[in-house]
Amino acid sequence: MNGRTGNGRTGKGRAAAPERRVLRAVRIRLTLQTAGVITVVVLLLGCLTYCLFARYQRAEVNRSLQYALRSNRPGHDDPCTWLYVEQAGRIGRPAQSxxxxxxxxxIRQTSLDHRTRTVSVARDGTHYAVRTEQRGNEVFQAVFDERYLRSARHQVLLTLLTAELVGLVLALVTGAGLARRAITPLGRALTRQREFVADASHELRAPLTRLHTRAQLLARQRSGNLAPETAGELERLVTGSRELAEVMDDLLLSASLDAPAAGRSRIDMGALAEAAVEAERQRAAQAQLTLHLTRSDEPIEVYGSASPLRRVLAALLDNAIGHSIPGGSIRVALRTSDEGHAVEVTVTDSGIGFDPADRRRIFERLTHSGEGRGRRYGIGLALVRNVVEAHGGTVSATGRPGEGAEFTVRLPAAGDSGSSRSATLRHGYGRSLRPRTRRPSR
Structure with a gap:
């Protein structure tokens, strides 16, 4: 089949809206990281330059003070240096002191303890470096005016700050260019992946439709001539083929350019949970497990898409059955919380459990446990988390080795459609199919 539906094809060379958001976020992150590295390097070089320049100036001040002290001339003609000499209580002053x-x-303290002192003082709006030392019976005090050195230091600092700002702008431009070039192959890979999903889904949809139609015809024609158990299994075959066709529809939808949040409505989670439990009841019986469902008679509704939420429940039940031992039980409970603002679905099993340290890791893609009969790879639980988060909810797990596990899905209630709807429309169901590179599940 070479035909393509409107939803089954992505634009050539274009990524879907969720992917564009991811690529944009990656590009911004790379740009900021590159600009940050370049800015830090320029800042370090500027700080090093400023420190070396200030050190050179301090050395120049020390040389000037030492030269003035060696000259022994109060009337030293250097316009930035003055020398004072104290002898027998009288201080000789240079001109224009x-x-x-x-x-x-x-001077008095140095004459008492004979120690050399160097200080920096501010007088009349100017900073002076002052060194006092005693030589024989005389005390010498050399003063150096630092105003010109400080002015030069301020100019160097201003130049370095200007260079830092220019460097930051150039770093942002450079980082943006490098980031764009770096993520271009990623964008192409995501586009090819989405096109593959669209092509595969489109090719599989037709035979699945035919299978569903034939199962329906067989159920209608033979239902009166079959045993109740066989007729029930035939009905479940019809239901399963329909759900598989819905999966293909979701894949086609996710492969569209913008993956719109179409088909979202008020969903009765109680009805979905009841259908999911009934679909797995025979399988649980074959595994010598008992299934229990606790729900109120009133509808417990959320705002979302029925097909992905149905698969959330199916994945959690599959995980519970696959990791439970014969003679155990699995309990599914629905309730409202936060005064009716949230809906909680818990799936509790009495199976092998898991290490509490792995309670976050089990939702990572391709995490491998090596135990249980269910999906040993965490694609199912990873998709559970993605679908739940796409609906504005959260999923968590608790358990201990040998003591079973409990998975809790928390979704905004349909009564809070403003918050939940904004979350679902913002993320779109396409997010739930976005690949994640992770490690294995229970």
Whole structure:
């Protein structure tokens, strides 16, 4: 079959809306990471340059102070340096001495303990480096005006900050270009994957439709001549073939360009749970397990798509049956919580359980347990999480080795359609089929 339905084909070279959101998020993340790395490198180089420049200036100040102290001339003609000499209680001052200098306290303390002192002081809006030392009976105090060095340091800092801002802009542009080139192969791979899903679903839909039609005809023609058990199995065959056709429809829908949240309505989770339990009752009986369903007579409704929610329940029951031992029991319970704002579905089994440390890992794709008769690979539970999250809900699991497990699905009630509807329409069912690279399930 070479025909293509409108939903069965993706645009060539284009990804669906959920995939575009993922690719955009990846591109933004790569851009920010690349820009962050480049910015940090430029910032480190700027800090290193500034520190080296400041260190050079400090060395220059020390050389100027030492030269002034060696010259022993109060009238030293350097316009940025002054030398004061204290002898017998009298201080010799150079011409044009700055206001507030010399530091008489530093001279007095040095004359008492003979220790050399170097300090930085602010006088009259200017910073001065002051060194005081004693030589023989005289105390010398050299003063250096740092205003020009500080001005140069400020200019260097401003230049480095400007360079950092320019570097940040260039880093963002560079990061965006590199990110776009990096994710282009990923986008093509996602497009090819979606096209494969569309093609495979389209090719399988026709034979499944024929199978469902023939099962219906057989059920109508032979129902009066068959034993009740056989007639019931035939009806379940019709139901199973219809559900499989719905899976194909969902795959076709997910492969469309925008994967719209079509077909969403108020769903009675109680009716879905009852149908799922009845569909698995014979299989559970063959495994020597008992199935129990607890629900109220009133509808317990959520807003969503019936087919994916039905498969959530089927996957949880399959997981429970596959990991329960003969003679055990499986209980399915539905109830409302948060004063009717949420719907909770719990599936509890008395099976082999799991390590509590794995309660998050079991929902990861392709996680392998090596035990149980159900789906040993976590595709089923991974899809459960994706579908539930696409409906604005959460799924969790608790259990201990040898003590069974309990899975809880929590969905917004249909009464809170504003919040749940916004979540479902925002994510779309296409998200539930988005591949995840993970590790194995129970």
């Amino acid at each position: 700055p206001a507030g200098l010399p530091l008489a306290d530093a």
